[in-house]
Amino acid sequence: MSSILFSTSCYxxxxxxxxxxxxxxxxxxxxxxxxxxxxxxxxxxNSINILDSIQIYFKSxxxxxxxxxxxxxxxxxxxxxxxxxxxxSDSSSLLQRISSKEISKDNKISLSQSTxxxxxxxxxxxxxxxxVKRIELEMDSTSAQQLCSVLNQYLSKLKDRPRNLLxxxxxxxxxxxxxSVYEEQILPLFEEAKINIKxxxxxxxxxxxxxxxxxxxxxxxxxxxxxGDGMFSEICHSILLKTAQQAGLNxxxxxxxxxxxxxxxxxxxAGSTDxxxxxxxxxxxxxxxxxxxxxxxxxxxxxxxxxNERSFVCFMATMFTYGFxxxxxxxxxxxxxxxxxxxxxxxxxxFIRNASYHTxxxxxQVSEKSTEIKCEGHYEAIICLNxxxxxxxxxxxxxxxxxxxxxxxxxxxxxxxxxxxFLRFLHHIARHSRAVEELSNVQRYRATEVVIHPIVSRSKExxxxxxxGELIEGNEIRIRAHHQLLNLFASGIHLDQxxxxxxxESKVVSTSVMKKISSIxxxxxxxxxxxxxxxxxxxxxxxxxx
Numbered sequence: 410m411s412s413i414l415f416s417t418s419c420y421x422x423x424x425x426x427x428x429x430x431x432x433x434x435x436x437x438x439x440x441x442x443x444x445x446x447x448x449x450x451x452x453x454x455n456s457i458n459i460l461d462s463i464q465i466y467f468k469s470x471x472x473x474x475x476x477x478x479x480x481x482x483x484x485x486x487x488x489x490x491x492x493x494x495x496x497x498s499d500s501s502s503l504l505q506r507i508s509s510k511e512i513s514k515d516n517k518i519s520l521s522q523s524t525x526x527x528x529x530x531x532x533x534x535x536x537x538x539x540x541v542k543r544i545e546l547e548m549d550s551t552s553a554q555q556l557c558s559v560l561n562q563y564l565s566k567l568k569d570r571p572r573n574l575l576x577x578x579x580x581x582x583x584x585x586x587x588x589s590v591y592e593e594q595i596l597p598l599f600e601e602a603k604i605n606i607k608x609x610x611x612x613x614x615x616x617x618x619x620x621x622x623x624x625x626x627x628x629x630x631x632x633x634x635x636x637g638d639g640m641f642s643e644i645c646h647s648i649l650l651k652t653a654q655q656a657g658l659n660x661x662x663x664x665x666x667x668x669x670x671x672x673x674x675x676x677x678x679a680g681s682t683d684x685x686x687x688x689x690x691x692x693x694x695x696x697x698x699x700x701x702x703x704x705x706x707x708x709x710x711x712x713x714x715x716x717n718e719r720s721f722v723c724f725m726a727t728m729f730t731y732g733f734x735x736x737x738x739x740x741x742x743x744x745x746x747x748x749x750x751x752x753x754x755x756x757x758x759x760f761i762r763n764a765s766y767h768t769x770x771x772x773x774q775v776s777e778k779s780t781e782i783k784c785e786g787h788y789e790a791i792i793c794l795n796x797x798x799x800x801x802x803x804x805x806x807x808x809x810x811x812x813x814x815x816x817x818x819x820x821x822x823x824x825x826x827x828x829x830x831f832l833r834f835l836h837h838i839a840r841h842s843r844a845v846e847e848l849s850n851v852q853r854y855r856a857t858e859v860v861i862h863p864i865v866s867r868s869k870e871x872x873x874x875x876x877x878g879e880l881i882e883g884n885e886i887r888i889r890a891h892h893q894l895l896n897l898f899a900s901g902i903h904l905d906q907x908x909x910x911x912x913x914e915s916k917v918v919s920t921s922v923m924k925k926i927s928s929i930x931x932x933x934x935x936x937x938x939x940x941x942x943x944x945x946x947x948x949x950x951x952x953x954x955x
Contacts, residue, residue, distance in 0.1 A: 411431045411432065411433050412431060412432055412433075412434065412435065412437060412438050413429050413430070413431050414430045414431065414432055414437070414438070414439055414440040414442075414443055414463075415429070415430040415440045415556075415559055416428065416429045416430070417548065417552040417555065417556060418470070418548060418552065419467075419526075419546040419547060419548040419552070420546070420547040420548070421467065421476070421544065421545070421546060421547075424469065424471065425469070425470040425471060426467040426468060426469055426470060426476065427467070427468045427469075427470055428465060428466075428467055428546070428548075428556070429465070429466055429467075429468065430463065430464070430465050430482065430559070431463070431464060431466065432459070432462055432463045433459075433462035434459055434462065440559050443463070443563070444559075444562055444563065444566065447563070447566045447567075460482075460483045460567075461481060461483055463481070463482040463483065464479050464480060464481050464482060465479065465480040465482060465485075465528075466478075466479045466480075478542070478544055480528065480530045480544075481530075481531075482560075482563060483567070483704065484530050484531035484532075484704055485528065485529075485530045485531075485560060485563075485564060486529040486530055486531065486541065486598075486601060486602050486700075486703065487527075487528075487529045487601045487602060487603070488526065488527075488528055488556075488557050488560045488561060488564075489526070489527045490524050490525065490526045490527075490553050490554075490557050491524065491525045491527075492523075492524055492525075492550065493523045493524060493525055493547070523547060523548065523549060523550065524547070524548060524549070524550045524552075524553035524554075525545060525546070525547050526545075526546040526547070526548065526553050526556060526557065527543060527544075527545055527546075528543065528544050528546065528560075529541055529542070529543045529601065530542055530543075530544075531700050531703075531704060537691050537692065537697075537902075538692060538694055538696075538697050539694075539696065539697040539700040539701060540696065540700075541598070541696070541700070567705065569704075569705030569706075569707060570703070570704065570705040571604060571630035571631045571673075571702065571703075571705060571898075572604060572605060572630055573604070573605045573607075573628060573629050573630050574599070574604055574605070574606055574607070574629060574630060574631050574632075574633050574675070574702075575607050575609070575626060575629045575631075575632050575633065576591070576606055576607065576608045576609065576633040576634075576635065577609050577611055577616075577617040577620075577632070577633065577634050577635065577636075577640065577644060578591050578608065578609070578610050578611065578635040578636065579611050579634075579635065579636035579637070579639075579640045579679075580610055580611070582635075582636035582637045582639075582640060582679050582680050582681075583636075583637060583679045583680050583681055584749075586679055587635050587636050587679045588610070590635065590677065590679045590695050591608075591635045591677065591679075594695050594696060594699070595635070595677055595695060595696075595699045596608075598696070598699050598700065598703060599699070599703070602703045604703065607629075611640075615643065617634070617640070617643050617644055617647060618643050618644075618646065618647040621644065621647035621648060621651060622647055622650070622651055626672065629672060630672070630673070631672055631673040631674065631675055631702070631898060632644055632648065632672055632673075632674050632675070633674075633675040633676075633677060633702065633898075634674070634675070634676055634677065635677040635679055636677075636679055636680055637678070637679065637680015637681055637682065637683060638680055638682055638683065638684050638685055638726075638727060638877060638878060639680070639877075639878060639879070640680070641674070641676055641685045641726065642724075642726060642877045642878075642879070644674060645674065645712070645724060645726055645895065646723065646724055648670045648672060648674065649667065649670065649712065649724055649894070649895070651670075652667075652668050652669070652670040652671075653665075653667055653668065656668045660714075660721045661716070661720040661721045663714065663716045663887050663889055664889075666891070667712075667714070667891050667894055669893065669894050669895065669896065670895070670896070672896075673707060673896045673897060673898050674895065674896070674897050674898070675698065675701075675702040675897065675898035675899075676689070676698055676897070676898075676899070677695050677698050677699060677702075678693040678694070678695060678698060679695065681749060682800045682801075682878075683800065684727045684728070684796060684798045684799065684800055685726065685727060685796070686698055687797075687798075687799040687800055687806070688727065688796035688797050688798065688799060688806070688813070688902070689708055689710070689796075689813070689897055689899035689900075689901065689902070690899050690900055690901075690902065691902040698898075698899070701898055701899055701900050702898040705898070706898055706899055706900045707896060707897070707898065707899075708813070708814075708896070708897045708898075708899040708900065708901045709813075709814045709893035709895070709896055709897075710726075710795075710796075710813045710814055710893065710894075710895050710896075710897060711795060711812075711813065711814055711815070711816055711817070711818065711890050711891060711892055711893060711894060712724050712725070712726060712795070712890075712891050712894040712895050713725040713729075713793070713795055713818055713888050713889060713890045713891065714888070714889050714891060715729060715876055715881070715886060715887070715888050716886070716887045716889075717881075717882065717883025717884065717885060717886055717887075718883060718884050718885045719883075722876070722881050722882075722883060722886075723876050723877070723879070723881060725793065725795055725818075725876050725877060725888060726795060726796070726877055726895075727794070727795055727796045727798055727877050728792065728793065728794050728795070728796070728798050728807070728876075728877065729792070729793040729874075729875070729876045729877075729886075729888060730790065730791065730792045730793070730874075730875050730876075731766070731768070731788075731790070731791040731861060731863070731872050731873070731874050731875075731886070732764070732765070732766050732788060732789055732790040732791055732823075732872040732873075733759055733764075733789050733790035733823070733872075734790055734792065734875065735872055735873035735874055735875040735880070736755075736759050736762075736764070736872060736873050737752065737755045737756050737759055738755075738873065738875045738878060738879075738880060739873040739875075739880055740755040740758060740759070741754075741755040742880070760828065760831070760832070760835075761828075763789070763828050763831065764789065764872070765787040765788060765789045765824075765825035766787065766788060766789075766863055766869075766871065766872045767785075767786070767787050767863070767864040767866060767869075768785070768786070768787075768788055768791065768861060768862065768863050768864060769783070769784070769785045769861075769862045769863075769864060770783070770784040770785070770791070770820075770822070770859060770860065770861055770862070771783055771784075771859065771860040771862075772784065772820055772854050772856045772858075772859045773856055773857050773858040773859070774854055774855060774856055774857075775815075775816075775817045775855045775856065775857055779857065782854070784822065784852075786822075786824055786825075787824065787825040788822050788823055788824055788825065789823045789824070789825055789826070789831060790821075790822075790823040791820075791821075791822055791823070791861060792807060792819075792820070792821040792823070793818055793819070793820050793821075793856075793859060793888055794806075794807055794808045794811050794818055794819040794820075794821065795811070795813075795818045795890075796811065796813060797809050797810075797811055802839060803838050803839055804839070804840060806838075807821065807838045807845070808821065808845070808853070813901065814892070814893045815892075816857060816890050816891075816892035816893070817855050817856060817857050817890055818855075818856060818857075818888070818890050819853060819854070819855060819856075820853065820854045820855075820856045820859050821845065821846075821851065821852070821853050822851070822852040822853075822854075823850060823851055824850045824851070824852070825850075826849075826850040830848075830849065830850050831850070833848060834848055834850060834851060856890075857889070857890050858887070858888065858889045858890065859887070859888050860885065860886070860887045860888075861885065861886045861887075861888075862884075862885045863884070863885075865884075874886060
């Protein structure tokens with residue numbers, strides 16, 4: 410049953426309303442009760458349900474209508490009040506125009522002093538994008554001061570909200586859009602939410618890593634990275650390694666149980682793939698991610714350690730791969746002059762090669778007894794996924810059902826096959842991926858640990874290892890999951906959410922694709938020599954690789 414904690418009168422667009430703050434909890438009957446109990450265990454133990462039930466709604470005083478705008482108090486961003494002078498001849502005050510119209514039996518808004526109150530708050534659209542909405546109220550000064558005092562006290566007691574953030578910006582990410590995304594879209598929101606910010610623009614590789622390692626970060630509530638997955642990986646490595654070092658843990662021992670850092674990490678996506686943002690919020694929308702940081706959303710995720718036969722190599726946040734996708738990264742690094750197109754070109758070349766690698770694997774599966782299975786075969790690709798790895802080129806990600814925080818990851822083995830069969834696999838992960846293991850050349854396992862050992866052959870070269878987009882070295886690789894090792898500013902996602910997002914995006918994409926196909930047809934029709942060039946290019950590639 411709802412309880413009214415606070416009530417006052419106001420005008421919205423010349424119409425009188427009663428503003429009410431309500432809560433779905435019988436034990437809290439006044440706003441003072443809420444402010445007093447918000448720090449207690451009673452509220453904290455049920456914080457998700459109770460805090461999300463506190464809302465502002467507006468009821469018309471001229472009829473029984475209730476305004477559609479409802480503000481969940483936990484998603485309120487800022488409160489601003491401005492005094493309005495009604496004595497000036499040029500005043501546009503609503504109260505001056507409405508005169509002394511009665512808005513309740515016992516309460517009239519005083520015309521001598523009126524105040525404009527602007528509320529900004531978060532609203533979640535049908536496509537799960539987080540957006541900022543604003544509403545303008547007008548009321549007497551006493552009521553305005555009471556309302557602003559109540560709301561500011563409430564916001565100040567929300568422990569999950571960050572007050573001080575350290576922001577790292579990669580100005581070169583996403584074709585140089587990192588700085589503009591932050592300065593034009595994100596910084597104004599942080600300032601509006603009264604968050605203290607220290608901003609560092611990275612000037613070289615590992616700039617953020619060196620700062621986090623060498624400087625004290627104890628005064629911050631979180632670390633924010635503005636950039637792509639590489640920037641996130643750098644900050645993730647830095648904070649995890651620093652925490653392990655301070656705890657005296659041996660990171661080179663694969664069996665070491667690591668300690669979770671105290672600070673949360675936030676991601677403002679501005680890269681080319683943004684797999685972390687897609688995997689934890691459902692979008693790569695900077696505004697959505699910034700708003701989830703501001704309101705203090707929290708999401709625990711698993712992180713895996715990667716060791717070779719000698720020592721610790723790196724952490725895996727999103728994807729580890731051996732073979733096909735590792736080869737694409739290796740080859741694309743040599744073709745940087747092609748820009749983003751290099752990934753597609755390298756992928757095409759690797760597809761034509763159709764290379765496979767003789768490999769042995771030891772997989773510890775998720776079960777009560779942690780059963781271990783052995784696999785051996787010729788595999789075109791071996792993929793370990795800590796997140797679905799959804800991006801623009803994969804609608805649901807390579808493994809949509811992988812859980813972010815259950816202490817396991819997915820292992821996908823793609824056996825050697827004809828090119829057409831491998832093409833079916835690539836098409837499958839691009840379009841839906843939900844039953845990739847149903848393909849004849851694919852096996853999928855849910856694992857807590859895996860050891861990958863390529864079989865060395867004189868007549869055949871080994872494939873390339875890559876973790877989170879970076880090449881690594883090793884003759885044998887051991888990957889081990891660490892349960893909920895990292896805390897992010899994020900809401901998490903559900904499969905139904907992804908379905909809804911993809912349905913809306915497909916409408917836009919289909920129109921775009923048809924335009925591109927039409928333009929290509931027009932070019933080929935106008936310039937027949939392009940067809941001849943493509944024909945001889947395919948002949949050359951076929952001759953070279955076969």
